[in-house]
Amino acid sequence: MKSVDMSSDEFLAEMEKTKKFADKVCNQFGWVYNPNEEVNEGVLMGLTRNKMIYGKRFCPCFMVIEENGKYKSADDRICPCKPAIEEEIPKHGKCHCGIFCTPEYAKTHDH
Secondary structure, rough: OOOOOOOOOOHHHHHHHHHHHHHHHHHHOOOOEEEOHHHHHHHHHHHHHHHHHHHOOEEEOOOOOEOOOEOOOOOOOOOOOOOHHHHHHHHHEEEOOEEEEEHHHHOOOOO
């Protein structure tokens, strides 16, 4: 497996792309970021790392497995994942990882 230097220019450039991607996801679905910046930073770093290693923004909160020479998320979670869109955010106000929230959730969980 490829290792990733999280202080490299390559990682930092990919992290910027991941942030733009996450901004688009928020705009597309009417979501906002978690009021806890540490949650967002950790998830963005995990998404960036997965993109660099596996070529896809697999959810960093779930295992990535290799099957028949291809990588996939153990729970088929590629950001933004179907469970977040269909279940977690509508019912709980946030996705499993916690980066994406409804505006209402963010207001009531602000620090």
